[in-house]
Amino acid sequence: MESLLQLPWAIAMRALEYPMRGIQRLIGERRMPYVFVLPNLLIFGTFVVVPLFINFFYSVTGGTSLFPDQRPFVGAEQYGYLLDCEDYLKPFSCREDQFWRGIYNTITFVSFQVTAMVALSLLTAIVLNRRIAARGFFRSVFFYPVLLSPVVVALVWKWILQREGVLNAFLTALGGDGIVFLAEPQWAMFWAIFVSTWAHMGFYTLILLAGLQSIPRDLYEAAEMDGTSHWRTFRRITLPLLWPTMLVVLVLSLIKSVQTFDEVFVLTGGGPGTATQLIVQYIYSTAFATQVHNFGLAAAAAIVLGSVLLVLTLLQMRLGSGKDKD
Amino acid sequence: MANLRLSKINKVFGSVHVVHDVDLEVLDGEFVVFVGPSGCGKSTLLRIIAGLEKATSGAIEIDGEVVNDVSAAERGLAMVFQSYALYPHMSVYQNMAFGLENNRMPRAQIDARVREAARMLRIEEYLGRKPKALSGGQRQRVAIGRAIVRKPRVFLLDEPLSNLDAELRVLMRAELAGLHARLGATMIYVTHDQVEAMTLADKIVVLRDGRVEQVGRPLDLYNHPANRFVAGFIGSPKMNFLPARLLRAGADGLTVEVAGLAPLTLPFDGAVLSPRQELTLGMRPTHVRHQADGEFAGTVEVSEQLGGESYLYCRVAGEHRVVIHAQGQSEVRRGDEIRMSFPPQHAYLFDAEGTALPRPGAARQTAPAAVDVAS
Amino acid sequence: MRRAIAFLTRRRGGRGWHPTDVLSYAYLVLGVVMMFGPVVWLVMCSFKTQAGLIEFPPSLLPYSQKQVVVEGYKEPLPLFEVKLPDGTTKPMAQVRRIGIISQMVDPANPGQTVRVRFEDRTPIRELSFAWENYTTPLAQFNFTRYLWNSVIVTSVATFITLIINSMAAYGLAKYEFRGRTSILIFIIGTLMIPISVIMVPVYLVVTQFGMVNSLWGVILPGAATPTGVFLLRQYMLTIPDELIDAARMDNASEWQIYWRLIVPLSLPAIAVLAIFSIMWRWNDFLWPLIILTRNEVYTLQVGLNAFQGELQVQWHFVLAMTVVTLLPITLVFAFLQKFITTGIASTGMK
Structure with missing residues (x-):
């Protein structure tokens, strides 16, 4: 297996040896790093850096054409359109009510999902950090859904939640009525939050577990020698020392949560109606899934989203550097 | 090659x-x-x-x-x-x-x-x-x-x-x-x-x-x-250094006063030096003699006896450290007052910049008068 | 036996049981059911026939009614356990059913039919796996094609990512050159930019290169991962510079130093990135969804989504194809779970 992977690699690398020696002779050893970073930089520049700038161009031009030369300059019109609201607390009073519904749905989704995520992964990490048998197995169990694709995750749950699904079978067996979960707005939002928490909590559990395990064992032994109670040990030793990791988990899950699209899109399609349409889905539909491709509006909304993510990322970087200093 | x-x-x-x-x-x-x-x-x-x-x-x-x-x-x-x-x-x-x-x-x-x-x-x-x-x-x-x-x-x-x-x-x-x-x-x-x-x-x-x-x-x-x-840097243990001052330059060499002790006349050519010049006297530990009639007195602070050889770490004139490396064993203990001598033909002199003073060619060959007195 | 129980109830540290231990294990068992249960349920259901799927209440294992071929009847007939008037029971095949009366035939005596009341017969069921759920979509629909596209995208993209990321990481870790700091800042600054923020302009770029509806359009935009460069560079910084000096003295060209020295020595980090890349690419959904609009270039994820979004959802096929999609990742995880979890825990990325 290993040699099977290595063979094409070795052939490619050896084939490049001669030309690379030639290049080195030509430009000198000291300029070789440019050759090493060039391929990555070319692709990175073409598909990340340049688009970052084009995005601004789209957001200040109008029309439905994809090609920049056919797009008239409209200034801040797209932003004005997005932000035109009679009452910002009532999405339906806005000109682009879909955008505002997306924002409100995302706020609901993020606040519940992040809370559930942090609480559940902390609880799981604490349980896994106890003296338990087969810890490795249990850790893997909680981690497994992290690796599944969002489409698979959504389908697994869609199958359980559908009208004749196993959950309704349980409910009727217990004497209740079946519920068409994904057709009722509040249930749909609940399950969107539930499913995405189910899919990602293993990742944060793993980080928190690593944080817990990095707390020196002798601190606990010292506390035990002092006759400290379990609860007090947790409050006065575990929580403070885990706090930096908690912050990282909080911000990281916040960033990921704001970006959620795939599993909710496949699970509910944003429905019923627009009850679970999140902001990324709004951008996607505005640009690609409607009859009229409104690229300018999508770009403007993307920049709004990007600014939020930028703030969160800066926050995370400050937390990260703060952690190093300790 | x-x-x-x-x-x-x-x-x-x-x-x-x-x-x-x-x-x-x-x-x-x-x-x-x-x-x-x-x-x-x-x-x-x-x-x-x-x-x-x-x-x-x-x-x-x-x-x-x-x-x-x-x-x-x-x-x-x-x-x-x-x-x-x-x-x-x-x-x-x-x-x-x-x-x-x-x-x-x-x-x-x-x-x-x-x-x-x-x-x-x-x-x-x-x-x-x-x-x-x-x-x-x-x-x-x-x-x-x-x-x-x-x-x-x-x-x-x-x-x-x-x-x-x-x-x-x-x-x-x-x-x-x-x-x-x-x-x-x-x-x-x-x-x-x-x-x-x-x-x-x-x-x-x-x-x-x-x-x-x-x-x-x-x-x-x-x-x-x-x-x-x-x-x-070269030689182990390190050469002993003692601050010295030039008293006079004569035909028989330079007379220097070492660390406030008795003057020594050393076979160096000091034509270029001015009187009262600050110098440094160097003496390898192997060349310092521990002998009853030595010109200098010192207090032993550490005495290391390795069997075949011995090292005496002394303090001279209260502030300068001098190491003596001698063959054989010695009865000297910590705190003892001993006397030692600096044989002139093995001495080095350095000027204020640290440059070694040249020895006249003859001085190097005239040898072992002092060796005889070694204990 | 005693020792087996002792082993099962043994706790680390060897002290006695505490109520919180019971709670912990209860939580963990619940976790196993919650985390594995849905997937196990999906796998079980994927082997049920269409009729088995709509059965209510559902059974865990894929049962279906036993059928027999009876002489004189063209179609195989469903088999029932019939309570005869004399109180004995006997397996019989049902020929037809009219209202509450069934016409039954004894397979041993095909000439004679018996009329049996509806409530006197119970179906005989057997475990059977509906493999056609798998074979049909793979053969009749384009699923083999989707599978192949996903394999191509995953392997080619991972290969490219590993090469260009490790090259860049080496350049940024082991050389001083003009522009190095600005490149590093840019790469770290874009660690958190998701495709969703720049999907419109990237779509433009991909269109300009004529890569819409081509797998290259899926592969290239995400190939230069900042995560990968960052991860590999951090690892390469720990390789001693003296090794590189030694190789230079040994007349190795810079390229040889890269692939004969740096790459083998960074293998642990490269393996982590390889796993990440495989996971990212195999599970990738939003970008392929935008760029791939023709059925024959769909990847598994896009194909699966399209299939489940049809008006008449053919759940028996959807479930089977979902299993096909989750299988490779599950296998990789089963073999490398320790490696993956420690890799992810140490990098804090996924």
């Missing part, structure tokens, strides 16, 4: 001037040791010779050809690194063969060379092992072997013994000397250990703060240090 010439080599890292105007000639087959305290620029100088660093100015010539712009690979040198720098993912054999493969040498020839070097270094049985599975001494041999197989024009060795324990270091030192004799190769060796320098070198280059302090054969450096730094 080759000779090497450095002229006016300078190296500047940012605002730090690491190597200053170094001139040096290394002859074919010579074993040259760069020695100096850490941070003196000796490793940088070696890396400049290797081609791993570029000199800021100056010329490096190998066999008369300026190689400043020739890459490390093409200078035809081999280097043994302090950490050995063995490729951890390759076997001993592959480590030694790697450079030869890069030079597109035929496989049979590579094999012959690797096996020959392995036999010479007695590492044949480890050829299949990874460096991880070797002891420190074995790794050291492999690192040397990797240099040998290249048949380089010059061997460069960067503190190769510093990672070994004391016993192994002595052993490997002897082996290196033997290897040099057998190969007849030009070797440049960097160390901070003056014992290694003394035992291995044909020629020692003493460096301090990026400057060459003195170049010479080991015993020349020992007997005629050019300045106080070299005098203090």
Whole structure:
């Protein structure tokens, strides 16, 4: 297996040896790093850096054409359109009510999902950090859904939640009525939050577990020698020392949560109606899934989203550097 | 085999001037040791010779050809690194063969060379092992072997013994000397250990703060240090230094007052000195005599008895430390008052800048009047 | 046996049981059911026939009614356990059913039919796996094609990512050169930019290169991952510079130093990145969804989504194809779970 992977690699690398020696002779050893970073930089520049700038161009031009030369300059019109609201607390009073519904749905989704995520992964990490048998197995169990694709995750749950699904079978067996979960707005939002928490909590559990395990064992032994109670040990030793990791988990899950699209899109399609349409889905539909491709509006909304993510990322970087200093 | 010439080599890292105007000639087959305290620029100088660093100015010539712009690979040198720098993912054999493969040498020839070097270094049985599975001494041999197989024009060795324990270091030192004799190769060796320098070198280059302090054969450096730094650096235990003041210069030499004690007349030529000049008297511990009628008194602070020899750490005139190295055993104990003498013919004098004062040629030959009085 | 129980109830540290231990294990068992249960349920259901799927209440295992071929009848007949008037029971095949009366035939005596009341017969069921759920979509729909596209995208993209990321990481870790700091800042600054923020302009770029509806359009935009460069560079910084000096003295070109020294020595980090890349690419959904609009270039994820979004969802096929999609990742995880979890825990990325 290993040699099977290595063979094409070795052939490619050896084939490049001669030309690379030639290049080195030509430009000198000291300029070789440019050759090493060039391929990555070319692709990175073409598909990340340049688009970052084009995005601004789209957001200040109008029309439905994809090609920049056919797009008239409209200034801040797209932003004005997005932000035109009679009452910002009532999405339906806005000109682009879909955008505002997306924002409100995302706020609901993020606040519940992040809370559930942090609480559940902390609880799981604490349980896994106890003296338990087969810890490795249990850790893997909680981690497994992290690796599944969002489409698979959504389908697994869609199958359980559908009208004749196993959950309704349980409910009727217990004497209740079946519920068409994904057709009722509040249930749909609940399950969107539930499913995405189910899919990602293993990742944060793993980080928190690593944080817990990095707390020196002798601190606990010292506390035990002092006759400290379990609860007090947790409050006065575990929580403070885990706090930096908690912050990282909080911000990281916040960033990921704001970006959620795939599993909710496949699970509910944003429905019923627009009850679970999140902001990324709004951008996607505005640009690609409607009859009229409104690229300018999508770009403007993307920049709004990007600014939020930028703030969160800066926050995370400050937390990260703060952690190093300790 | 080759000779090497450095002229006016300078190296500047940012605002730090690491190597200053170094001139040096290394002859074919010579074993040259760069020695100096850490941070003196000796490793940088070696890396400049290797081609791993570029000199800021100056010329490096190998066999008369300026190689400043020739890459490390093409200078035809081999280097043994302090950490050995063995490729951890390759076997001993592959480590030694790697450079030869890069030079597109035929496989049979590579094999012959690797096996020959392995036999010479007695590492044949480890050829299949990874460096991880070797002891420190074995790794050291492999690192040397990797240099040998290249048949380089010059061997460069960067503190190769510093990672070994004391016993192994002595052993490997002897082996290196033997290897040099057998190969007849030009070797440049960097160390901070003056014992290694003394035992291995044909020629020692003493460096301090990026400057060459003195170049010479080991015993020349020992007997005629050019300045106080070299005098203090070469020889173990270190030379004793005592502050002195010139009283007068006469035909019989210089009369100096040492550390506020009795005046001494030493056979030096002091024509250029002004009276009352501040000087430093140097005296190697082996030359200080512990004798009942000595001119100086001192208090013993530590007495080390090694059986065959003894070291007495004394304090003279209340503030200056003097070490006495004597053969045999001694009854002296801590706290004892003893007397000692500084035989003038073994004394060194350094001026305020640290430069050694010249001795008149005659003074060196007139010898052992004082030896007779030794106890 | 005693020792087996002792082993099962043994706790680390060897002290006695505490109520919180019981709670912990209860939580963990619940976790196993919650985390594995849905997937196990999906796998079980994927083997049920269409009829088995709509059965209510559902059974865990894929049962279906046993059928027999009876002489004189063209179609295989369903088999029932019939309670005869004399009180004995006997397996019989049902020929037809009219209202509450079934016409049954004894397979041993095909000439004679018996009329049996509806409530006197119970179906005989057997475990059977509906493999046609798998074979049909793979053969008749384009699923083999989707599978193949996903394999291509995952392997080619991972290969490219590993090469260009490790090259860049080496350049940024082991050389001083003009522009290095600005490149590093840019790479770290874009660690958190998701495709969703720049999907419109990237779509433009991909269109300009004519890569819409081509797998290259899926592969290239995400190939230069900042995460990968960052991860590999951090690892390469720990490789001693003296090794590189030694290789230079050994007349190795910079390229040889890269692939014969740096790459083998960075293998642990490269393996982590390889796993990440495989996971990212195999599970990638939003970008392929935008760029791939023709059925024959769909990847598994896009194909699966399209299939489940049809008006008449053919759940028996959807479930089977979902299993096909989750299988490779599950297998990789089963073999490398320790490696993956420690890799992810140490990098804090996924």
